Amino acid sequence: MKRKSSSRKIGIWLAGARGDIATTLMVGTLAVRAGRVSSSGMVTEIPPINDLDLADLDSLVFGGLDVIEGSLVDTARIVARRSGTYTYELIDAIESDLQAIDEDIVYEPTALWGPDSPVETRPNMSMFVSRVRSHLKRFKERHALEHLVVVNLTSSESLPVETEAHETKAGIELLIEENRSESLTPSICYTQAAFLEGCSYINFTPNPGSDLKGLHELADQQGVPFYGNDGKTGETLVKTALAPMFAYRNLRILSWEGTNMLGNGDGKTLDDPDHKVAKLRNKGNVLDSILGYSPHGGIDINYVPSLGDWKTAWDLIHFQGFLDVKMTMQFTWQGCDSILAAPLVLDMIRLSEFAARQGESGPMYHLAAYFKNPIDCDELALYPQFQLLLEYVDSHLQRNTGAANLESID
Template structure:
């Protein structure tokens, strides 16, 4: 029997988290196939990845909920997850609530709620929650996965530039330098966990935490899972380069109705998402066409998102042409398998003693840490190279 692997999810009651947990249990019972799981591709078989069935879940959330109840709500609201599958795995989902603790608000921890206490006390709460989960789940290795709502951008601070300066900011209770996502990443690394930032929030993207990751010999990756419009964009944009066609304008409009869309209706949170999505085209094309990315919250869409893109480009003899595409997908069903992929890849890196950036995971993210390459094919080649099957 395979060794159990802990996956501690920040935002454990969110749609993506619940779908990932339910999906893992369904796969373990033979009730679902592996479609959507990148790590099940034949090219990645040489990797000694933990079986999906070995993943054990816990985490935290700012909401008071129940995993099974949220799963049924997703089924009713979004018209996904077959009832027989949900009925079969619901008893296993009910046990997860025992290892889901109270989370930190997305604002700076020291100012969000007096109950959180100081920054050091907040760090202690997170590390203690991870330790309790590790003990109760009987797991040695834990992957911490940030699936929480997007934070507003965190301004750069001298406290981010070195681990010593960051530790000093914690001691001084300087909340201006430490958002919840940064604090979670710090606490996870201190606890010896691998860390995956599936959100556009700052999280581990500060030099101080890169230093900590190497000191603690833990791997990490991010940022912002690539599941929809940007996935298509990073596959399509290289075509214009390879045909020597000049992109004049690329406009994209995203409509979504889930909790992610509700959070992104906040201009401050939307700024983080737009910054993450906006890096793609200049990196691939080598220049900056006229671009616009819009994000609109449409509650009636629930978990279904639509992206419409218009591309104006120039070809031979200055002839101007256009292309459009529409992407429609269920957000949680696109993201959840990637959560399982990244948990398996992060656990393998942790088991191998790898530290720092997991650059081979670039194909999973809009804004990959430590990788400038944005072409999906080139990013996927990094994963194949890691697997030794190139």
């Protein structure tokens, strides 16, 4: 892994800091920067992306919030036992670092609510946003951070009641002021707090927040970069890479059936029909956009506790070729959800801090390849999305080369 010369201290504040993905992210970052494992899985470590002046992993300081109490070391051991993705020996080697991070993870039980929760269990919206802002301020001051990136890694939420107020900054402020909790979610509040505190924001969940136009307006006013939604790590990743092949060969897809099975906390949450609405919508939109037509498509998400953090997707593609002959393709994707997701989050942390340092703000369209439902991006095929990132990198590398040439002339 290339080491950067930067000595900047960059804060990473994780909503859902004791979840499987967040825990794997922190364990993995500590392991990579200690030289105990490779940087495999990190897109920011392949050329030419690794030529950008990205934050060194040594400069990252972790903190966050969760609705459950506990020790990060204990959580890491639970993940290791359940998934087998890293060893107890590794946890022992980085235990002191994990314990240090624990001091910056806030227990916030009031964050466990939604529009479908009893009204009496929901916190006051203004107080909740203020409390999250206070957590961010303390974390930033405690470590003298030069920039703070907020990442939403929480479980899927029920969708809020839609309202025109979501379309404007003033409208969202009024919803919060009037305590209109039916039209607000924890994720919307995290986004509001992050933007008000001048933080970059990454929404790796299907939850609303960074996609609301009123919050876009706030981000523009605050001059901060952001992007989302819903990280693309498994079956949908394969779909966005494979579907163009059928389009390029004029093989008409008649039906694409998919069954997804997972057993972690996210799987348990998605077992509730209200919580899987946004996830199913994001997974289902991909084929129509890439193919230009709508094949029959069935998508199931099933909770299988015994699988733990390992998810399995079985897909059947029924397609039509020359002479209208019908054929099939099947594939099985099995991978560890957290292992697939964590390096992508780490990539986007580095790229969003870089964007903020360049004075960029608003949606980071060059991160589209990381998401099932990229904000304001009609291109859902993987390769063209990845080209957006390469073009972004190339523009900055050329700019830096031009600046260096000018300095040499002077």
